[in-house]
Amino acid sequence: MSLKLIGYSRKRGVVTHPYPKQPIEVDEHYRGKPELEFEKCMGCGACANACPADAITIETLLEKGVREWSIYYGRCIFCGRCQEVCPLTAITLTQEFELAATSREDLMVRAEFKLAACSECGATMDITERQIAVARAILSCSRELPDPEALLEAARVCSECKRKSTAEKIIEATKAYGGGV
Amino acid sequence: MSGIENVVGRLREVLPENAVCSVSVENGKVYVEVQPNLLPDAASSVYWELGGFLSTMIGTDDRYVDGYFRLYYVFSIEEGREEERGKPWVIVMVKIPGDKPSFPSITPRVPAASWYEREVRDLLGLEPENHPDPRRLVLPDDWPEGVHPLRKEFKFDERPEPVPSEYQFRPEEIEGEGIVQVPMSPLHVMADEPSQFRLFVDGERIVDVDYRMFYVHRGIEKIAEERLTYNQVPFIAERVCGICGYAHSTAYCQAVEDALGIEAPERAEYIRTIMLEIERLHSHLLNLGVACHLAAFDWGFMELFRIREKIMKAAEILSGGRKTYGMNLVGGVRRDIPRDKAKKVIELLREVRREFSKTIDIITSNPLFLRRCENVGVLPTHVARALSAVGPTARGSGIPRDTRWDHPYAAYKYIRVKPVVEKSCDVLGRVMVRAREVMDSLDIVEHALDGMPGGPIMYDGDIEIADYARGLGYDEAPRGENVHFVVVKRDSRLHRWRVRASTYNNWPSIPYMSRGYTMADFPLIVGSMDPCYSCTERVVVVDVKSRSTRVFSHNELIKLSRKASLNIKRG
Numbered sequence: 001m002s003l004k005l006i007g008y009s010r011k012r013g014v015v016t017h018p019y020p021k022q023p024i025e026v027d028e029h030y031r032g033k034p035e036l037e038f039e040k041c042m043g044c045g046a047c048a049n050a051c052p053a054d055a056i057t058i059e060t061l062l063e064k065g066v067r068e069w070s071i072y073y074g075r076c077i078f079c080g081r082c083q084e085v086c087p088l089t090a091i092t093l094t095q096e097f098e099l100a101a102t103s104r105e106d107l108m109v110r111a112e113f114k115l116a117a118c119s120e121c122g123a124t125m126d127i128t129e130r131q132i133a134v135a136r137a138i139l140s141c142s143r144e145l146p147d148p149e150a151l152l153e154a155a156r157v158c159s160e161c162k163r164k165s166t167a168e169k170i171i172e173a174t175k176a177y178g179g180g181v
Numbered sequence: 182m183s184g185i186e187n188v189v190g191r192l193r194e195v196l197p198e199n200a201v202c203s204v205s206v207e208n209g210k211v212y213v214e215v216q217p218n219l220l221p222d223a224a225s226s227v228y229w230e231l232g233g234f235l236s237t238m239i240g241t242d243d244r245y246v247d248g249y250f251r252l253y254y255v256f257s258i259e260e261g262r263e264e265e266r267g268k269p270w271v272i273v274m275v276k277i278p279g280d281k282p283s284f285p286s287i288t289p290r291v292p293a294a295s296w297y298e299r300e301v302r303d304l305l306g307l308e309p310e311n312h313p314d315p316r317r318l319v320l321p322d323d324w325p326e327g328v329h330p331l332r333k334e335f336k337f338d339e340r341p342e343p344v345p346s347e348y349q350f351r352p353e354e355i356e357g358e359g360i361v362q363v364p365m366s367p368l369h370v371m372a373d374e375p376s377q378f379r380l381f382v383d384g385e386r387i388v389d390v391d392y393r394m395f396y397v398h399r400g401i402e403k404i405a406e407e408r409l410t411y412n413q414v415p416f417i418a419e420r421v422c423g424i425c426g427y428a429h430s431t432a433y434c435q436a437v438e439d440a441l442g443i444e445a446p447e448r449a450e451y452i453r454t455i456m457l458e459i460e461r462l463h464s465h466l467l468n469l470g471v472a473c474h475l476a477a478f479d480w481g482f483m484e485l486f487r488i489r490e491k492i493m494k495a496a497e498i499l500s501g502g503r504k505t506y507g508m509n510l511v512g513g514v515r516r517d518i519p520r521d522k523a524k525k526v527i528e529l530l531r532e533v534r535r536e537f538s539k540t541i542d543i544i545t546s547n548p549l550f551l552r553r554c555e556n557v558g559v560l561p562t563h564v565a566r567a568l569s570a571v572g573p574t575a576r577g578s579g580i581p582r583d584t585r586w587d588h589p590y591a592a593y594k595y596i597r598v599k600p601v602v603e604k605s606c607d608v609l610g611r612v613m614v615r616a617r618e619v620m621d622s623l624d625i626v627e628h629a630l631d632g633m634p635g636g637p638i639m640y641d642g643d644i645e646i647a648d649y650a651r652g653l654g655y656d657e658a659p660r661g662e663n664v665h666f667v668v669v670k671r672d673s674r675l676h677r678w679r680v681r682a683s684t685y686n687n688w689p690s691i692p693y694m695s696r697g698y699t700m701a702d703f704p705l706i707v708g709s710m711d712p713c714y715s716c717t718e719r720v721v722v723v724d725v726k727s728r729s730t731r732v733f734s735h736n737e738l739i740k741l742s743r744k745a746s747l748n749i750k751r752g
Contacts, residue, residue: 004543005480005543008539008543009480009484012484012487015487015490026497027494027497027498027501029498029501030497030501030502031500031501031502031507052409052413052416052417053416077416077420077505077507078502078505078507079416079505079507080501080507080515084515093501
């Protein structure tokens, strides 16, 4: 019996992997550490919305003029929902899995996106500059919309100014008919 | 649907005449509302006369909807229908007035209900009258009386002031000449829960076993009910268990799909089936390996774990993760299986098949291993029946229960899986069930990968949520049937989510399996049920007469089990 086992085992040889001296190869679609490609991201927050573990959070700070994005790898469950919902493929799950760190802070990654200013009054709006840039890129290649430039202009005006200009237009219109307000 | 009509007819025959309030068929399940005072009669007729097994029991707090608590006893009608595929579900429901929260216990007539009724008592404050064992089950010992966390007025982040008190282990009635109590302190049960055992031993022999569990009850159901929407829950459902998590998320998704009246596309069903079988493979190989380790047959342990690594690799290729697959959402799956990956996995599985069949032959013909497993931990068929045991524990005791056959779901509707049954009722029987199921699973995965139909992997029709829609989801996890019950509200949140893990139905059989065997057998017996292999932190032996104590460590207990094998070897 024992002899048989020895023969069987010898044929298998040593299968223990000399990790960590040699790195372990994972599958190409392994769900490892999610990484943000800052250049691609427009800060829309779709990932934060989808994240079931609340590892990704997003906060708009109007007084600072920025939108803060952050991921805390300590909470991440590597499900890949963020990658799935990202409209710009800015966040992807990498093959990296060695995430041990000595402090919590090391597991945190933050990004800041500049908020756009209203083209009329200059106030900070709840939309990032990059979101407007993306809107411009989409509108510029759209052939179905009649006046993309006007739409884009509208996107760059804050809601307060929009309300004002609408009110002014109504006043103008009523004046034209000779009525008061 | 003649099967259903047949059951409804039989129900009217066996139930006491004045007990039934209403009978309705919802999504192919029979709901019977009965008078609370006649509940024990009704439940025991369904259990014993109709041949039902108790699959789960759910208590819901509907006081803010219509002023009642509700209890649902879910029975799967199986006895006498062994050859039938797609067996009926009968759900016995009672309404309990919100101001008088008590009901007659069915446990004296249906022992399988013991844990369920203790649980609703703890979590919802519904008092089971005449329950033979009214001790706490779920809530911690220092939890104040009268605070019930699953009631709707209790907020999920509330932390009541602890009230010091101690759990009462079974009374001293077992005391006697030479009988010693062996408490095993909260032990990290490998999979589900750490628990505390108290063995009553006479010398080496176990006279009786008592246990205390739920040290890590995490309140996942409460979090899901209060904080999450139904599509966020699959990820937390996958974390109910560290070994059969995917089975939980599948059962959950199927429950919600049942409630919403939608169906996952066929390709998604196949992908779920493939992942479920991959999970079964890794879990069975792990358990078989552990059984070898406990029997001091480490060659088998090493060899099975080496083979298991290939399954982990297959899971990584298919899902991107070794253990948490994260593939399910309500309505389908998130990740497709392309042709080239399927091919890679099929190749891996063929290697596994070749190596496993050789290895298991060697293990099951090893005289030492056989002597440790044969006629040890016998769970007689009638006990398994009375306790509604599930999975390999039931099948090893000669009961042909397999959800894949009894209630075909996902792709098991198209792939037939016959239950694997062993009649020996001992540890070896359960080992053999697992060994044979490994081969079946390999067949199923290969067949499914090969014959997967094309098409979408996610339901993309409209979803309309009827308020308080009920749904039942079930699947065969590696250790047996998992049953999830949901009540969905219109705002896409859950009013109630009840998880019933397979081990829940198997635990109560531990005392029956252990009586009469030695302490050295105990780890092997518990391990054969596959909840754990007694990762004991420490074990204290108390001599009742002299009050002397001796502390055993986890390693010492395992050493004891392994030494028993060595003693056999030496003759």
